[in-house]
Amino acid sequence: MRLLDAIGMVVESSCRFHREIRFPEVVTVGIRSAGPGNSSVPYEFALFVGDELAGEGRFVHVYADSRRPVAVPPTIAAAVRDRLGPATPQDEAVAAHAPRAFATVADLEAAKGEVIGVSAWHTIDQERVNQFAAATEDEQWIHVDPGRAASGPYGSTIAHGFLTLSLVSAMLWEAYVVEDVKVTINYGTEKVRFPAPLRVGGRVRGTVELIGVEHTPRGSRIRTRITVESDAGGKPVCVAETVVVVS
Structure with a gap:
């Protein structure tokens, strides 16, 4: 059973690593979004090993029917907005971009x-x-x-x-x-x-x-x-x- 009328597709993704991540290190992933657009949702993510920023990147979901882009489904848009909570110390570390x-x-x-x-x-x-x-x-x-x-x-x-x-x-x-x-x-x-x-x-x-x-x-x-x-x-x-x- 399909829960949504639209299909979400990743149309762009990128990641930049600042250090190696080796097994069995534990990785914490933080994700945030500036909010949904008309037919797409951009996300940013950061990878942490302990308190150290190990990598960061972004990806974009575009929603479409079988032929063309469509509006972001209301359930997805609401979920994205509801989960944009206050900045954490890790968010601030990403934003600071210490040289x-x-x-x-x-x-x-x-x-x-x-x-x-x-x-x-x-x-x-x-x-x-x-x-x-x-x-x-x-x-x-x-x-x-x-x-x-x-x-x-x-x-x-x-x-x-x-x-x-x-x-x-x-x-x-x-x-x-x-x-x-x-x-x-x-x-x-x-x-x-x-x-x-x-x-x-x-x-x-x-x-x-x-x-x-x-x-x-x-x-x-x-x-x-x-x-x-x-x-x-x-x-x-x-x-x-x-x-x-x-x-």
């Missing part, structure tokens, strides 16, 4: 090719977009006019791509730190792309991968690739290579 610490540049260099950190989530609301538009004199209606944008190509206002890019420096600080460094200088950004629009009201965070370290007489150049994702899922909203010089 990954490297004692020296040499320690960082040993992590070449690895994900070296993940930033906190940043909310992009209309006020922030309006302030960026005023500061840069880019006040196109798709950014600052919610009424007109509602009938536009994206169904709402979207953030400037360069607003998203401007958060990269903050995301890098949140993702990792080299403890013996005294001075950090932004040397440049390369290969910037905005694969998907960021709708106003969403949240973004950056995942930082170390491409490599180049040593020069004036300091070490740290080259990273940052992939900025939206909590709505789908393609990244920004991918960029960054270079900082540390000494």
Whole structure:
């Protein structure tokens, strides 16, 4: 007997591990959701070994009949809302996203090719977009006019791509730190792309991968690739290579 008229399908999933998990370690799983959408429910989860965050990820359920997406069943929507309780200490640990610490540049260099950190989530609301538009004199209606944008190509206002890019420096600080460094200088950004629009009201965070370290007489150049994702899922909203010089 079918209990629901719709079928729930996992259309997207991802997981990022911060350490190995070995048998017979006991794993505690925390799961939360921002709430149901029209036909989908996004979930975030975290894996803990004791009090240590071992991994985190997300998955998205989409509900459909035999041919097309349908509304999230009321019983599922109610269950998701009812189970969104107050934050636990483990929730706060995930939200804090303490930067990954490297004692020296040499320690960082040993992590070449690895994900070296993940930033906190940043909310992009209309006020922030309006302030960026005023500061840069880019006040196109798709950014600052919610009424007109509602009938536009994206169904709402979207953030400037360069607003998203401007958060990269903050995301890098949140993702990792080299403890013996005294001075950090932004040397440049390369290969910037905005694969998907960021709708106003969403949240973004950056995942930082170390491409490599180049040593020069004036300091070490740290080259990273940052992939900025939206909590709505789908393609990244920004991918960029960054270079900082540390000494």
